[in-house]
Amino acid sequence: MNEILKRLACIGAGLAMTCMLTQARGELLAYEGFDYTEGALSGQNGGSGFSAAWPTAVGMTVVADSLSHPWIAAGSGNSLNTAATSQSDNFRDFTTPMNMGNPQTIYVSWLLRRTGSTLGTSGEFSGLILRQNAVDGLSAAEVAGWTVNSNGEFPRTQSIGANVDGTTPYLDDETYFVVGKISVAASPESDQIFMKIYSSSDRVDDSEPVAWTIIGGTEDNSQILHSLRLHSGNAAGFSATFDEIRIGTTWSDVVAINPVHDGDANADGMVNLADLQILGDNWQSTTANWGSADFTGDGSVNLADLQIIGDNWGFGAAADISFDQALASVSIPEPATLTLLSLVSLTLLHRGMSH
Ligand SMILES: [Ca+2]
Ligand SMILES: [Ca+2]
Numbered sequence: 001m002n003e004i005l006k007r008l009a010c011i012g013a014g015l016a017m018t019c020m021l022t023q024a025r026g027e028l029l030a031y032e033g034f035d036y037t038e039g040a041l042s043g044q045n046g047g048s049g050f051s052a053a054w055p056t057a058v059g060m061t062v063v064a065d066s067l068s069h070p071w072i073a074a075g076s077g078n079s080l081n082t083a084a085t086s087q088s089d090n091f092r093d094f095t096t097p098m099n100m101g102n103p104q105t106i107y108v109s110w111l112l113r114r115t116g117s118t119l120g121t122s123g124e125f126s127g128l129i130l131r132q133n134a135v136d137g138l139s140a141a142e143v144a145g146w147t148v149n150s151n152g153e154f155p156r157t158q159s160i161g162a163n164v165d166g167t168t169p170y171l172d173d174e175t176y177f178v179v180g181k182i183s184v185a186a187s188p189e190s191d192q193i194f195m196k197i198y199s200s201s202d203r204v205d206d207s208e209p210v211a212w213t214i215i216g217g218t219e220d221n222s223q224i225l226h227s228l229r230l231h232s233g234n235a236a237g238f239s240a241t242f243d244e245i246r247i248g249t250t251w252s253d254v255v256a257i258n259p260v261h262d263g264d265a266n267a268d269g270m271v272n273l274a275d276l277q278i279l280g281d282n283w284q285s286t287t288a289n290w291g292s293a294d295f296t297g298d299g300s301v302n303l304a305d306l307q308i309i310g311d312n313w314g315f316g317a318a319a320d321i322s323f324d325q326a327l328a329s330v331s332i333p334e335p336a337t338l339t340l341l342s343l344v345s346l347t348l349l350h351r352g353m354s355h
């Protein structure tokens with residue numbers, strides 16, 4: 001289908017926005033959604049961009065269901081769990097090695113969920129690494145890694161000669177969407193690695209953010225990426241689950257946004273009392289994220305966020321009570337209650353109240 005026909009079809013289907021997003025996305029260099037039967041990963045051969053099946057490895061098991069994140073389009077198949085009495089480790093070659101010898105940027109993303117870790121305990125790492133194989137006279141090299149530091153909880157960027165750790169640990173039983181970037185500049189020794197981590201409460205950026213969770217040091221990463229390595233530690237009771245691995249050359253290649261509706265703090269598809277209660281619980285917080293009712297993305301929960309709930313009140317299901325009834329019933333700490341009630345009396349929220 002040519003582009004004009006495709007656009008007409010999209011508009012005809014009432015899916016213009018979806019189609020535009022699809023058109024804006026480039027081609028993935030590799031994808032692994034673990035769309036395999038449950039059981040050992042060894043010998044499974046799917047996804048795209050890989051030259052052969054997963055090799056034999058200990059402790060790598062395909063488990064039921066994909067991981068999911070509220071802001072990311074649903075994945076396919078199952079997911080990969082790593083738990084072993086010795087380190088879980090596996091490598092899979094790309095069909096076409098990625099040459100980082102020229103100005104080039106590679107993005108990766110995946111979903112990660114860790115279980116059974118204890119702060120400060122070693123052996124609880126879990127990482128995704130792009131590596132140069134020892135072929136054609138090249139030395140094996142771990143070119144770019146997005147892993148967990150030796151304490152087992154803090155995210156880490158790993159590149160040629162430099163590790164940089166983040167300051168906020170991964171939490172157990174939380175599904176994170178992780179985006180990594182490795183950028184090779186035209187000038188030698190100024191290549192850089194980046195890492196952005198979104199908890200299930202964070203709004204995922206639909207375009208590349210200025211602020212990253214970790215920005216690595218500068219070094220020379222001009223290498224050839226032949227393979228993907230997944231690994232995970234062997235601490236007792238610890239396991240990591242990986243899913244929906246994407247590798248591409250742009251942010252939008254690897255970030256397939258599925259936006260949560262404005263005002264829907266708990267991402268359940270409705271804007272109602274539960275969301276307003278979350279806003280009340282976090283009123284005037286300055287360290288908030290989407291899941292704590294900061295819909296504007298400025299880190300603060302204030303009138304602008306309340307206005308967004310009001311504007312979207314009742315989305316997804318018929319509201320059981322009006323917005324003004326909801327405001328009166330929700331528990332919001334003093335003096336916020338008075339502030340809110342006075343705002344209501346000023347009818348600043350008239351759009352929401354009319355529902
Ligand atoms: Ca999957
Ligand atoms: Ca909701």
Ligand SMILES: [Ca+2]
Nearest residue numbers: 294296298300
């Ligand atoms: Ca805000």
